[in-house]
Amino acid sequence: EDKVVQSPLSLVVHEGDTVTLNCSYEVTNFRSLLWYKQEKKAPTFLFMLTSSGIEKKSGRLSSILDKKELSSILNITATQTGDSAIYLCAVEVYGGSQGNLIFGKGTKLSVKP
């Protein structure tokens, strides 16, 4: 069965810290990996990764996919209280029995002032 595992499940840091969130996957027919940030309502899209080793970057957030290790990391530098959220990793597969889009359980990040 296809699965996506995120770690840690929760994390508490102080403003200014740098954090690394992990996402590993075991799927057949990998298509893409997506990162989302969820605050109170709908998840908002951060990055989509399809090729190994290419870093996607937006401001203080960046992400890399390692297809050999079947994993991805999301880095947040100089964290702010506004970064507090649940970060969701999802893997899209071709075909599959789970609707093609498989989510991990998320990492709950709390940034304290």
Added chain:
Amino acid sequence: SQTIHQWPATLVQPVGSPLSLECTVEGTSNPNLYWYRQAAGRGLQLLFYSVGIGQISSEVPQNLSASRPQDRQFILSSKKLLLSDSGFYLCANKLRDRVTEAFFGQGTRLTVV
């Protein structure tokens, strides 16, 4: 651009009452559509997904059902709600044949009392 509408935003229903949540998509055609449920502070649990009109796949046995009467309409229903049905329900759509992100509706917070 794609827009996904989901309503209502909040709902309080007594145990044993019926449920109908609606999701409609604009700006695209023939999408994959998904219903997810999220417990407080946790990841997304896939409930149903659909690849076309009348085509529904269920991932979790429960007293919920889904229907797709039109290409861009996805409905989540229940004949009799249970307390355990409380949660945050999210509808999502994704283009079937393109490597793009999934888009989410704003969600419905359901409280069964």
